[in-house]
Amino acid sequence: MLKSFWIVLGYGCQNRCSGCYATPSKFKNKWISLDKAKQIIDIMHECECNECILIGGEPSIYPKIYEIVEYLRHKHIRAVIVSNGRLFSNKNHAQKIFSSGIERVVVSIQGKDKETHNFITNCNSFEETCSGIMNCSTYGDVSTITTLSDLNSEQWGEIAKLSRKLGAKIVSYNCIIPAISEKSISHISGLNPEKAAKVISQILANALNYDLQFIRVNLSIPACLIDRHLLDSAIKKNLVMMGCHMYKGSGVVFDSQNHLLPCTHFNDVLLSDDVFKNGKMVWKNGRDFLSYWMNESPKIFREKLNMYRDENCIDCDLWGTCIGGCPLFWSYYNPKDYINLKEAK
Amino acid sequence: MTALDFVDALPRTDLVATSNSYLSDSDVCDCDCRGCDKCDTGDSDCNTSKD
Numbered sequence: 001m002l003k004s005f006w007i008v009l010g011y012g013c014q015n016r017c018s019g020c021y022a023t024p025s026k027f028k029n030k031w032i033s034l035d036k037a038k039q040i041i042d043i044m045h046e047c048e049c050n051e052c053i054l055i056g057g058e059p060s061i062y063p064k065i066y067e068i069v070e071y072l073r074h075k076h077i078r079a080v081i082v083s084n085g086r087l088f089s090n091k092n093h094a095q096k097i098f099s100s101g102i103e104r105v106v107v108s109i110q111g112k113d114k115e116t117h118n119f120i121t122n123c124n125s126f127e128e129t130c131s132g133i134m135n136c137s138t139y140g141d142v143s144t145i146t147t148l149s150d151l152n153s154e155q156w157g158e159i160a161k162l163s164r165k166l167g168a169k170i171v172s173y174n175c176i177i178p179a180i181s182e183k184s185i186s187h188i189s190g191l192n193p194e195k196a197a198k199v200i201s202q203i204l205a206n207a208l209n210y211d212l213q214f215i216r217v218n219l220s221i222p223a224c225l226i227d228r229h230l231l232d233s234a235i236k237k238n239l240v241m242m243g244c245h246m247y248k249g250s251g252v253v254f255d256s257q258n259h260l261l262p263c264t265h266f267n268d269v270l271l272s273d274d275v276f277k278n279g280k281m282v283w284k285n286g287r288d289f290l291s292y293w294m295n296e297s298p299k300i301f302r303e304k305l306n307m308y309r310d311e312n313c314i315d316c317d318l319w320g321t322c323i324g325g326c327p328l329f330w331s332y333y334n335p336k337d338y339i340n341l342k343e344a345k
Numbered sequence: 346m347t348a349l350d351f352v353d354a355l356p357r358t359d360l361v362a363t364s365n366s367y368l369s370d371s372d373v374c375d376c377d378c379r380g381c382d383k384c385d386t387g388d389s390d391c392n393t394s395k396d
Contacts, residue, residue: 182346261348268346271347297349301349301352303361306361307359307360309356309357314360323362327352331354334356336356
């Protein structure tokens with residue numbers, strides 16, 4: 001059942017991107033200990049997970065990043081890091097992350113130029129990020145990810161050109177998802193599902209017309225907002241990523257603050273705040289964790305999640321993959337205003 | 346706030362999706378690996394193989 005796990009190594013980051021899911025954490029510079037990270041990896045290995053996504057905050061500035069990557073390699077778990085790329089502007093770091101065993105570096109690039117990228121990241125980061133992408137492409141696989149927002153969605157084509165020029169193998173896009181915390185739900189600079197559908201439709205249409213096989217779009221909005229012929233063609237060409245690990249229970253997130261989360265976009269909204277007691281993980285082994293995952297609060301969470309968001313979803317043949325779009329959208333928007341909205345097509 | 350409280354507050358119908366639908370085979374990548382280019386290529390190392 002479980003395939004992937006995320007470790008939020010800490011919420012510290014050099015950037016302050018608008019709309020970042022980590023904003024409610026105030027980017028606290030509290031890292032997970034190497035010992036705890038290894039315990040998580042051991043348990044996930046016993047659960048037969050075969051992919052770990054290292055994320056933050058900014059995972060590359062975690063003091064023991066190479067040790068973790070090497071440990072994952074030792075356990076034969078694929079390691080992916082999602083980064084702002086800045087540290088990799090130093091070639092030694094770019095080389096070392098790949099020689100430690102990382103399979104892919106995914107770098108977040110938010111604009112076609114320094115004005116846009118720096119504005120969104122709220123700091124002077126563009127040149128280091130570009131240099132980081134280029135250096136990573138020298139030593140291994142690097143992809144880019146752009147979070148589409150009101151501030152950069154018109155630049156998607158130029159961002160793709162820039163990313164490819166810098167050496168990105170894959171150029172991917174997602175949308176800003178509402179940032180969830182106990183105290184607030186925000187969608188700063190976010191595109192509503194209808195606006196997002198228009199941009200995504202443009203990207204897919206161009207990718208198909210010009211045979212841009214390196215494009216990937218993470219379709220977090222309801223699939224019915226995209227013209228069906230366009231969507232089917234894009235799916236056939238492998239341009240679209242859909243679905244959500246939360247529904248199937250195929251992914252789980254551990255953060256640096258003793259929390260178990262359903263998704264990285266949940267901040268202090270928790271499945272458990274009791275992952276470690278006296279420095280030891282509360283589950284003795286993988287079997288113990290799977291028993292919890294399959295039978296306790298995570299199971300109830302999946303059951304509650306697995307309800308149709310709208311009557312229009314009931315007979316939709318795409319429900320299984322679309323699941324009515326990312327559920328976090330519906331903490332901020334009303335599904336009735338968007339699902340099966342013909343005007344967006 | 347617990348994740349259960351959060352999901353309880355989401356707008357929804359009262360209809361539980363059938364297990365067949367949400368577990369149905371997908372023609373698309375659902376691995377959340379953010380940029381995997383191996384989907385549908387038959388690469389046995391890719392964990393995006395269909396359920």
